[in-house]
Amino acid sequence: MNLFGYEIRRKSNNTASNLPASTLSYIGVPPVFQGSTETVGTIDTRGKAGQAKAYALCSPLMSVISKKCAAIKNLRLAATTEDGEDLERPDAVRTMSHPNGVQGIADFVAHIEAMTQIFGKAYIVRMESVGLPEAFELFVVPNLCVTENAAISPALSFMPDADIVDYTVTICGSSMKIAKEDMFIVRDASYDLNACGGNISRMVSLQKPVNTFVASYEAVHELMINRGMLAIISLTSGSGDIIRDARLPETESEKNNIQQAFRKYGIRADQFKYAITSMNAAVSPVSSTITDLGLTDVQKACKKEIADIYQVPSVLLDVEGSTYANAKEAKTILYNDAIIPEANNIFSVLNRIYGFEDFKVMPYYDHLELFQESKREQAAGMTNLVNALNNAVSGGLMTTEQAKTELLKYIV
Known part of the structure; x- marks a missing residue:
């Protein structure tokens, strides 16, 4: 069968046993475990195939990315001016709320987030609706299905992807060309040092932690299941x-x-x-025990490093002791440091696709309960300030105009 353009064949049970031992590649586990043909091999996180493999096999990595995707879905849309003033544009909000016939904006944005966090960038293809020239739908194309077709002799340019001519998308054995103007890229905040404006996956720097964690679980599996x-x-x-x-x-x-x-x-x-x-x-x-090998400490260190790279507080992964208090603070940090900036980055591309110029439709998360307490504190502070200014005006310490000027300093 064909899958994403690759021929998939049933693996023979005798294949591994017929190969010489020197041809088999294993994760860096103790030699006692290298007799097993079920080990996954060293994962090269520098390429798309290795990044997808790491996402599938490294549970803390999938957990971190899944938490970010679930968090970014909690958005609400609002139209604003460039200065952030609210606008009544229900037509624009309604249009962006349904990028295609099968996904709402929350699922669509979460899909983009997953691709950018795994591969460093996400591909959005614009497909015109049949019979409606000005109407179109947007779809996220999995990175494993996209081939970037570069010019043989590109001209010198400082623009990102200046050498790309078009794209080839291959799904279920079928391929189609996508013009460059119909493919839009959302880039993660990790930049490629060898390309102008290019991006790399955060997994590139996580090759050792990912492989160490997977190897530790291979070791635990051998100790608990195939102990001999x-x-x-x-x-x-x-x-x-x-x-x-x-x-x-x-x-x-x-x-x-x-x-x-x-x-x-x-x-x-x-x-x-x-x-x-x-x-x-x-x-x-x-044989040694799991405690003797110190695998628990190794796994904890790997989880924390993966969480740090993806800007997810390790408290949310139960790496450190968590309470309701610091878990709430950790979620606030997650939204302020990672989710909100990444959502704004995604919507800057979406606004460009929809051609919104005089205004923009942006995501907001201020309706979430974790931000409500700060709103209540701000409201209480504003009430105290107004009372103090009234007393100052009544006591003759300030004029009304001076009080208004002072109050405007605290109004955002």
């Missing part, structure tokens, strides 16, 4: 030397009885953890 031999248990004659004093059960029935008893012990919930016996036995552990 945990210890050597040997009945001894008294000296404690396992190799010299080891002996097998003398009879077949004794051997079977002991083996049945050993099956009761293991890591499952319905099994015993310790054995109490009157026999003289010695135990030699074979």
Whole structure:
């Protein structure tokens, strides 16, 4: 079958076992785990395929991006002038609220946010409606489906993507050309040092944390699911030397009885953890425990670094101790430092697509409960200020004009 232009074939179960060991690539896990053919390999986050793979396999990375997408959906639209004054333009707001026939503006913006956070930029294609020359719909095209067709000998230019001639979109084995004027780019706030105005994915700097986290989970999986031999248990004659004093059960029935008893012990919930016996036995552990490897601390450090790169307070990932108080503060920081600037960036592109010049339709989040307390505090402060100015005017300390001038300083 074809998927995004690639031929997908069923993998043979014997493929990995027939390959020489030197040809297999594994994540940097201890050698004891490299015998497994289920490891995912080192993820190269510098390319689109690796970035998509990291998003699919690294749970904290998906969690961080999903939290940002869910947060950015909580928008309301309003038309304003360039100076921020409210305007009554319900037609423009209504038009932007439905970019296409299957998505509302909230889902559409969240889709853009996901692409920019994973790949560093998002592609928006403008498709004209059949029979309506001036009407069009907007769709977000997954980055894995887009090929940028560059000029062979581009002219020197400082404009972003100046060398791009057009785009090829391939979905389900079918391809179509998209003219450059019908493809719009929303860029993340991470800039490519090798291109004018170009962008790179934030995952480029997260290659080590992502691979370390995935590798740690590979190690935990091996320890918990495919642990193999945990210890050597040997009945001894008294000296404690396992190799010299080891002996097998003398009879077949004794051997079977002991083996049945050993099956009761293991890591499952319905099994015993310790054995109490009157026999003289010695135990030699074979594998390390999760605590011995320090995987919990490694995973916590990786989560925090991923959250920092994406400007998501680590409190929201349960990396640090969280309470209702600091979780609320963390959400406020998330919106002020990341969500609102990124939403404004997206809508600056959308306003350009719709051709809004004398005004703009922008997203607002001031209706959310986390911002209501600050509004109440601001209102209370304004009331106290007005009362103080009234008292000053009544007492002859200020004129009415002076009081108005002072009050205007605090009106935004």
